[in-house]
Amino acid sequence: MNLPTQPLSLPYLNRRIVAARGDAGLTQEELSKRIGFKDRQTLAAIETGQRRVGVEELLSLMAATGKDMEYFTDPFRLVGEAGFSYRASGTTDIEVDDFEQRVGGWLSLWRYLGEKRGESPGALRPRLALNEKSTYEEAQQAGDQAASALDLGPVPAERLEAAIEDKLKILVLAVDMPAGVSGVAVQLASGDAILTNRKEVAGLRVFDLAHELFHVLTWDSLPPERVDRENPSGTKAKRTEQLADNFAGALLMPAELVTQRWESRPARMSDSKWVEATANHFRVSVQALFWRMVARGLWQKRQQDSFLGKVTLQDKKPKPAWLSRKYLERVLWGIERGEVSLRRTLAILDMDLGEFRAQCGAHGLEVAIGI
Numbered sequence: 001m002n003l004p005t006q007p008l009s010l011p012y013l014n015r016r017i018v019a020a021r022g023d024a025g026l027t028q029e030e031l032s033k034r035i036g037f038k039d040r041q042t043l044a045a046i047e048t049g050q051r052r053v054g055v056e057e058l059l060s061l062m063a064a065t066g067k068d069m070e071y072f073t074d075p076f077r078l079v080g081e082a083g084f085s086y087r088a089s090g091t092t093d094i095e096v097d098d099f100e101q102r103v104g105g106w107l108s109l110w111r112y113l114g115e116k117r118g119e120s121p122g123a124l125r126p127r128l129a130l131n132e133k134s135t136y137e138e139a140q141q142a143g144d145q146a147a148s149a150l151d152l153g154p155v156p157a158e159r160l161e162a163a164i165e166d167k168l169k170i171l172v173l174a175v176d177m178p179a180g181v182s183g184v185a186v187q188l189a190s191g192d193a194i195l196t197n198r199k200e201v202a203g204l205r206v207f208d209l210a211h212e213l214f215h216v217l218t219w220d221s222l223p224p225e226r227v228d229r230e231n232p233s234g235t236k237a238k239r240t241e242q243l244a245d246n247f248a249g250a251l252l253m254p255a256e257l258v259t260q261r262w263e264s265r266p267a268r269m270s271d272s273k274w275v276e277a278t279a280n281h282f283r284v285s286v287q288a289l290f291w292r293m294v295a296r297g298l299w300q301k302r303q304q305d306s307f308l309g310k311v312t313l314q315d316k317k318p319k320p321a322w323l324s325r326k327y328l329e330r331v332l333w334g335i336e337r338g339e340v341s342l343r344r345t346l347a348i349l350d351m352d353l354g355e356f357r358a359q360c361g362a363h364g365l366e367v368a369i370g371i
Contacts, residue, residue, distance in 0.1 A: 014049045016072050019080025020065040034064035075112045078104035083187035085215050085224035091180035105348040111190040113334040121169045121191045131221040139243040143250025156252050157206040157283035174198040174320040183208035185215040192216045198320050203285040210248035249292040253282050321362035328360050
């Protein structure tokens, strides 16, 4: 084991100490006694980042909490630093925990290389002016305004992912997820992230992206549950999810565009044909379009049996490549410049070299032969 010779100044070390203490079920006073500090204030200063940790102190922390050196020093982990919210149904907590470990590796690799490139996002983050007292109409208005501000054009679904990454500086990754998990929102000081399930059909995947965007942009005022089940048990949690759905529907189907299509429909076109054509146009599901029409006051809830389950959409968009071009570009940069080894990268991504080359190739990126 290679021990550091200088006091540690890792920006995330203090959070890991807090997390380790929590896992051990210790108060600051109890851990201070085990380490040998004279008072609790010393540990408090360490946990708030006001004081560095010495080598001997780190060894004492390891012994007192049962954590190894890598737990405190490995830059390719997320420990006590991120907030996660999963859109899931029928998934066990163990499956979610295991998946979170993998996600932590992906995001910490992204963060580490971003710091090396000087590309870490700034402290200012975009936020929606919504809270627990906001109405569904206000959430819809926020979605309309966001579509305009992000310049998403006549088919917002086509530009949304790029706009989130380029204009909001939020990492978006399409990945393989455990069965039942459709989306993940992540709040992280070094940069928020949204993950979608690349196995889902395009219409559902883009709605999940818009839904998780709401959580990222309202995390402080409307903190989401860690696991958003299909039917949230709490009234507050259920309302938050309904606000998110209203925002997502308006973002993907802005009021003006939906109304224009409805009012300009051919006189002889049946409602079912219009639904099929319009849902395909906006790249959303029939269900999402139906509830958007209800929200606009153009249809009634009782009409749902006339459409839902009776119209099949064409999912022509191919399954997205695993991860994203921006992510893999940064990873290749780090490997080529020796900031991270290829072996460590493949271990974090859980790929072999052939799979890594294939994923890069899907984005038109080449892996240098000499790597």
